[in-house]
Amino acid sequence: MGGPGKFHARDVNCSYMSWSDPRDGGSGRRGYHHGNLREALLDAALELIAAKGPAGFTVAEAARLAGVSPAAPYRHFRDADALLAEVALRGFDRLAEALQKAWNGGAPNPLSAFEDMGRAYLAFARNEPAYYAAMFDSRIATEAHPGLQASSDRAFNVLRDAAEVLAATFPKERRPPALMIALHIWAMTHGIASLFVRPDPSRRKLPMSAEDLLEAGVLLYLQSLNSPGPVQR
Amino acid sequence: MGGPGKFHARDVNCSYMSWSDPRDGGSGRRGYHHGNLREALLDAALELIAAKGPAGFTVAEAARLAGVSPAAPYRHFRDADALLAEVALRGFDRLAEALQKAWNGGAPNPLSAFEDMGRAYLAFARNEPAYYAAMFDSRIATEAHPGLQASSDRAFNVLRDAAEVLAATFPKERRPPALMIALHIWAMTHGIASLFVRPDPSRRKLPMSAEDLLEAGVLLYLQSLNSPGPVQR
DNA sequence: TGTACATCAGTGAACGCGCGTTCACTGATGTAC
């Protein structure tokens, strides 16, 4: 497995720079103190989750990946769940950031910005399966870890705010609440991401690109907001 | 934990009758041969998954629940994954059955039958979390276990056939393919079920009933199929 | 009806393994004076 030294940061995320202690001159050796163990453990957890699913992560192996004794992680995390919860929290932050960036203030226009957000969600599921699994698959109870709920809400609120702007472009009569629109779009997007996109053993095949499927679905859904009346039976 | 004897069938599923060997006169004792070990192991797996998630299931504990030595399961399943795959397969069969029943041949009319199917999907996620987790959450690769893919397809085809019938009730011009409709509805339903319905530690709160959310979403989506033209910007 | 035999489901002991967590400890860091 990749790279020199005992660490395996590889393509896990962007905090590679923090893996080697700045004080060791970049040689890869370190002294008694790791210097960045907390970050290193979070990176190791990501790598393990990506490789074996959220259940395949263990504190002992994360410590080994970080080149540290099995007792060391307990200086930074109360237990395995606390570490996983922190991974999930950071995942929500990254997702919120990605969605925010894709929405881009509603430019060039709310609809296409909205579609961009959907694509960003799928891209996140595809490119960050470890975060995605920690956020949605895992044994972590959202309520049990303070901050996690807030972080999750922050990500959803990006979607909700966008839905608010988008909804305002549609005729007012019979328009459903923006919150509901946001929930529908989230559910469809999340369903597509979970069933067809994330690189999991249980991923399903799809006779078209997931992006196209989502775009068509969102367009059809939103089209109804222009529709004059209720569906006819 | 419940009930007399060493077995814990409880409310796991309907095969309770098979737990006690018919040859022991219902006393709960059994001889050297279990008589229904395969079924008992599947039931035990369901119970364990329900209690601790798909990762919390182990062959040894399933054997213990079934009142049998840890080596016995290997007479019936090659390994733990084979057992889990069988659980998933049966889950798809049960889901297909539930959807078929809810669809009820499209009666009383395609739209309301379609809505009933959606509710049946949510009910399945709510009431059979163990099956649901084994089917969608797990480490089981659909392709690796013959029959599993077919079983999964069978369930989806119920939805697809229904979409076919439903689509035929809408104006033909600009109507998307029934397969696509089915995928959109599946994704939205699955998203709602996964995020808001299944009783998991990571379930989210919802400001309305999941059933109402889904019904509104499906109605809005289908409404667009009556709509005269593409969405206006 | 009885007997010999093949089949096969379950036994129980054993193996090596990795886990989570604890503990008293130790070595590095940084700060007060």
Added chain:
DNA sequence: TGTACATCAGTGAACGCGCGTTCACTGATGTAC
């Protein structure tokens, strides 16, 4: 600038545990004759 000391991050050995899997076995079942 130097020294004493508090703080704290990481050590390494140990614990008890449960796991998956194997093995030669044994007892029950059913079948041939």
